[in-house]
Amino acid sequence: xxxxxxxxxxxxxxxxxxxxxxxxxxxxxxxxxxxxxxxxxxxxxxxxxxxxxxxxxxxxxxxxxxxxxxxxxxxxxxxxxxxxxxxxxxxxxxxxxxxxxxxxxxxxxxxxxxxxxxxxxxxxxxxxxxxxxxxxxxxxxxxxxxxxxxxxxxxxxxxxxxxxxxxxxxxxxxxxxxxxxxxxxxxxxxxxxxxxxxxxxxxxxxxxxxxxxxxxxxxxxxxxxxxxxxxxxxxxxxxxxxxxxxxxxxxxxxxxxxxxxxxxxxxxxxxxxxxxxxxxxxxxxxxxxxxxxxxxxxxxxxxxxxxxxxxxxxxxxxxxxxxxxxxxxxxxxxxxxxxxxxxxxxxxxxxxxxxxxxxxxxxxxxxxxxxxx
Ligand SMILES: [Zn+2]
Numbered sequence: 001x002x003x004x005x006x007x008x009x010x011x012x013x014x015x016x017x018x019x020x021x022x023x024x025x026x027x028x029x030x031x032x033x034x035x036x037x038x039x040x041x042x043x044x045x046x047x048x049x050x051x052x053x054x055x056x057x058x059x060x061x062x063x064x065x066x067x068x069x070x071x072x073x074x075x076x077x078x079x080x081x082x083x084x085x086x087x088x089x090x091x092x093x094x095x096x097x098x099x100x101x102x103x104x105x106x107x108x109x110x111x112x113x114x115x116x117x118x119x120x121x122x123x124x125x126x127x128x129x130x131x132x133x134x135x136x137x138x139x140x141x142x143x144x145x146x147x148x149x150x151x152x153x154x155x156x157x158x159x160x161x162x163x164x165x166x167x168x169x170x171x172x173x174x175x176x177x178x179x180x181x182x183x184x185x186x187x188x189x190x191x192x193x194x195x196x197x198x199x200x201x202x203x204x205x206x207x208x209x210x211x212x213x214x215x216x217x218x219x220x221x222x223x224x225x226x227x228x229x230x231x232x233x234x235x236x237x238x239x240x241x242x243x244x245x246x247x248x249x250x251x252x253x254x255x256x257x258x259x260x261x262x263x264x265x266x267x268x269x270x271x272x273x274x275x276x277x278x279x280x281x282x283x284x285x286x287x288x289x290x291x292x293x294x295x296x297x298x299x300x301x302x303x304x305x306x307x308x309x310x311x312x313x314x315x316x317x318x319x320x321x322x323x324x325x326x327x328x329x330x331x332x333x334x335x336x337x338x339x340x341x342x343x344x345x346x347x348x349x350x351x352x353x354x355x356x357x358x359x360x361x362x363x364x365x366x367x368x369x370x371x372x373x
Pocket of ligand 1: 224225226227228251252
């Protein structure tokens with residue numbers, strides 16, 4: 001698996017939400033509903049803190065997003081359904097914009113808005129880590145077979161670029177690497193937190209398959225001072241990293257009072273991509289560009305190329321040349337009906353418009369069937 005010289009890849013896989021969906025990972029649109037319905041084990045570490053964080057978030061959503069909520073009387077199922085209608089992107093855009101501008105959203109003060117944002121991050125990470133432990137197990141063989149197929153066909157000459165925050169694919173790569181005492185190659189300058197809580201960089205000759213996570217990851221924590229990104233063992237993150245302060249293993253001097261520099265989760269919503277630039281994440285984007293511009297083939301799996309991802313659309317348009325073979329694998333539900341007047345609402349239209357693809361470049365049977373898994 002080791003790589004000494006790297007000029008170009010044979011294959012670049014670009015994955016979106018549809019890639020993790022078969023494993024049971026909810027889409028962004030379903031997250032708020034699922035989090036509201038989720039009942040944590042309060043005997044487990046973090047369970048009670050999750051409930052507290054959810055209360056902070058719900059109070060904000062009721063006040064700002066739901067009309068006449070109090071007047072209509074409260075019913076739990078009804079509330080979850082109403083939450084399901086609110087776009088996560090709208091909530092984050094509102095919070096991020098207000099925080100950056102220093103605005104208040106009465107009755108919420110600047111301090112409240114910070115707390116609401118942190119609580120929303122915590123709810124999402126805690127929930128995702130709790131459910132991932134169960135869901136990935138069932139469908140894991142599917143992803144393992146896919147990994148084996150890539151290794152067999154392309155050896156080390158392939159990599160994955162993803163917009164997903166979840167760790168379905170990471171888990172498969174991490175355990176394949178573990179057998180050889182390797183680590184997943186998340187990109188340059190990524191540190192791994194070991195059992196001793198210290199951060200270390202993997203030796204260059206001990207790197208496994210490359211996985212570039214453009215929007216961050218649920219198993220990452222970032223330092224707000226030195227901007228280092230740390231990979232945290234997935235299973236513990238939901239229970240510890242979210243609620244218990246972990247000081248930066250690289251730049252905490254050991255003498256400062258207080259908890260800072262405390263590591264924070266790093267997963268970026270479209271609203272954040274425009275404004276916050278973690279320099280380490282920026283390098284990951286540059287690496288993605290280099291891979292796309294030199295590869296022979298790009299296969300998109302379960303990625304709908306949403307307009308909101310304009311940063312990635314820009315990267316794809318610049319990176320993918322006319323000579324590169326492109327295949328788009330989607331689900332049958334994504335397939336536009338013939339003569340549908342609303343063709344521009346479909347992913348196919350956006351791909352054709354941005355990358356000049358033709359009908360033959362699309363496959364609507366899902367990746368399971370495409371790769372004969
Ligand atoms: Zn630091």
